[in-house]
Amino acid sequence: MATVRRRLLGLLLVAVLVGGVALSIALYQKAFTPVVSVKLQSGNIGNQLLKQSDVKVRGLIVGSVKDIAATPDGAELTLALNPESAKLIPQNVSARFLPKTLFGERFVSLEIPDAPSTTTIAEGDVITQDRTSGAVELEQAFAHLMPVLQAVQPQKLSSTLSAISTALNGRGGQLGDTLSQLGSYVGDLNPHEPQLQQNLKELAKFSDNLNAVAPDLVQTLDNLSTTTRTVVDQKMNLQNLYGSVTQASVDLQTFLRNNADNLIRLADTARPTAELLAKYAPEYPCVIGQMADNLPKIDKALGKGTNRPGLHATIEITVNRGPYLPGKDEPRFEDKRGPRCYDLKQFPDPFPQYPPDGPIKDGSTVKPPARSANDGLSPSNGYANVGGYNGGGAPGGSPSYSASESDFLAQLVAPQVGMSASDVPGWGSLLVGPLYRGAEVHVQ
Numbered sequence: 001m002a003t004v005r006r007r008l009l010g011l012l013l014v015a016v017l018v019g020g021v022a023l024s025i026a027l028y029q030k031a032f033t034p035v036v037s038v039k040l041q042s043g044n045i046g047n048q049l050l051k052q053s054d055v056k057v058r059g060l061i062v063g064s065v066k067d068i069a070a071t072p073d074g075a076e077l078t079l080a081l082n083p084e085s086a087k088l089i090p091q092n093v094s095a096r097f098l099p100k101t102l103f104g105e106r107f108v109s110l111e112i113p114d115a116p117s118t119t120t121i122a123e124g125d126v127i128t129q130d131r132t133s134g135a136v137e138l139e140q141a142f143a144h145l146m147p148v149l150q151a152v153q154p155q156k157l158s159s160t161l162s163a164i165s166t167a168l169n170g171r172g173g174q175l176g177d178t179l180s181q182l183g184s185y186v187g188d189l190n191p192h193e194p195q196l197q198q199n200l201k202e203l204a205k206f207s208d209n210l211n212a213v214a215p216d217l218v219q220t221l222d223n224l225s226t227t228t229r230t231v232v233d234q235k236m237n238l239q240n241l242y243g244s245v246t247q248a249s250v251d252l253q254t255f256l257r258n259n260a261d262n263l264i265r266l267a268d269t270a271r272p273t274a275e276l277l278a279k280y281a282p283e284y285p286c287v288i289g290q291m292a293d294n295l296p297k298i299d300k301a302l303g304k305g306t307n308r309p310g311l312h313a314t315i316e317i318t319v320n321r322g323p324y325l326p327g328k329d330e331p332r333f334e335d336k337r338g339p340r341c342y343d344l345k346q347f348p349d350p351f352p353q354y355p356p357d358g359p360i361k362d363g364s365t366v367k368p369p370a371r372s373a374n375d376g377l378s379p380s381n382g383y384a385n386v387g388g389y390n391g392g393g394a395p396g397g398s399p400s401y402s403a404s405e406s407d408f409l410a411q412l413v414a415p416q417v418g419m420s421a422s423d424v425p426g427w428g429s430l431l432v433g434p435l436y437r438g439a440e441v442h443v444q
Contacts, residue, residue: 035063035066035080035081035082035083036080036081036082036086036123037066037079037080037123037124038079038123038124038126038127039076039077039078039079039124039126039127040076040077040078040095040126040127040129041071041073041074041127041128041129042074042076042077042095042097043075044074045075045097046068046074046075046097046129047068047074047075048097049065049068049077049097049105049106049107050065050105051066051067051068052064052065053105053108054107054108055080055081055110056107056109056110057088057089057109057110058112062081062082062085062086062089062110063082063086064079065077065078065079066078066080077108079108079127086120086121086122087120089112089120090112090117090120090121091120091121091122091125092113092116092117093110093111093112093113093121093127094110094111094113094129094130094131095108095111095127095128095130096111097109097129279338279339283339283340283341286341287341290344293344294344322365322367325365328365329363329364329365331362331364332362333361333363334361334363335361335362340355340357342355342356405429405433406426406428406429409424409428409432409433409436410424410428412436413428413432
């Protein structure tokens with residue numbers, strides 16, 4: 001009898017212990033606490049929560065996560081809300097999943113909209129995840145931040161944060177001013193964002209081009225190293241060169257100081273010449289070019305490259321233009337027609353005595369050109385032959401330069417030169433005619 005009693009007491013003790021544990025679990029799971037159960041539909045982020053995770057409204061705990069079930073679109077959470085708190089939560093709330101700390105677990109934050117509904121949340125209602133742009137950006141920021149935080153060693157991060165905290169201690173005002181200035185800078189930069197984007201695109205193109213020429217750039221730098229070594233090797237010579245240049249600069253300074261007045265007078269004296277040269281500067285290329293073109297012709301006329309050096313030219317005796325007249329033909333330069341250059345590629349025939357725009361004003365009396373379009377036997381009424389003798393310059397009725405005079409002079413000259421009169425050249429009368437003309441000749 002005693003044995004049975006002890007066994008019954010043992011079983012009762014075990015039952016009491018099991019009941020106590022079960023009661024503790026039930027109390028922990030709030031099995032005897034009245035709650036308002038609502039559903040929360042979320043994306044994949046809902047699967048990251050744990051059962052019994054907190055549900056908060058504006059930082060106050062109003063319930064917990066009772067159950068989590070996976071769905072094709074993400075997860076469906078069952079929220080157990082405090083009935084007293086549920087009476088203050090509008091029906092059109094939305095939910096966000098926020099971490100308690102940088103490394104802490106997430107909780108459900110019920111966000112009350114700007115225009116809350118008059119109906120409060122009730123048993124069986126469905127809450128959706130907050131899909132506003134701010135919530136999505138915040139969620140993406142946390143999603144991108146988590147891998148970084150998981151890679152950071154907590155002890156090192158703690159040391160860094162402690163150092164930052166110590167550095168910022170008592171400098172909140174300065175930090176606020178700095179952030180305000182940074183905000184103003186960013187605000188001023190916003191209108192120029194398109195231009196900044198374009199500059200970044202151009203920078204990318206520049207980077208591509210730089211990448212393409214990188215081998216050449218490296219080769220250039222390598223060549224520059226050779227030049228640098230040469231400069232180092234020639235250091236003493238360069239120092240001597242700098243010393244020589246310095247001495248030359250001192251000598252030049254002394255020369256300029258001693259001759260400053262002379263240089264000023266020279267510049268003033270040379271000014272008219274420089275102005276004249278500047279006036280005729282437009283013709284220099286043409287004139288110098290023609291001189292260069294005529295150089296082969298001059299070499300040919302002088303017999304260059306032949307076995308007969310000397311002047312090779314045809315000399316023509318033209319009509320006499322009259323003698324020099326003292327007092328009228330005094331040399332002076334009065335020609336002011338300015339720079340000009342004539343085309344010598346096609347010579348006129350006959351070549352004119354004067355330029356196309358008139359004779360040069362050199363102080364002499366302007367006479368008809370020695371050669372004209374009526375070259376050869378001038379007409380009897382021409383200006384060059386007003387005397388009546390074609391080709392002669394004697395007045396009308398005079399036998400000078402005539403054929404009869406030429407024959408007569410040949411008879412006189414022939415005995416003196418030891419040849420017959422028929423062998424005396426025709427130009428002999430031009431040489432001896434002025435000697436005999438007007439003189440009395442006695443033939444012996």
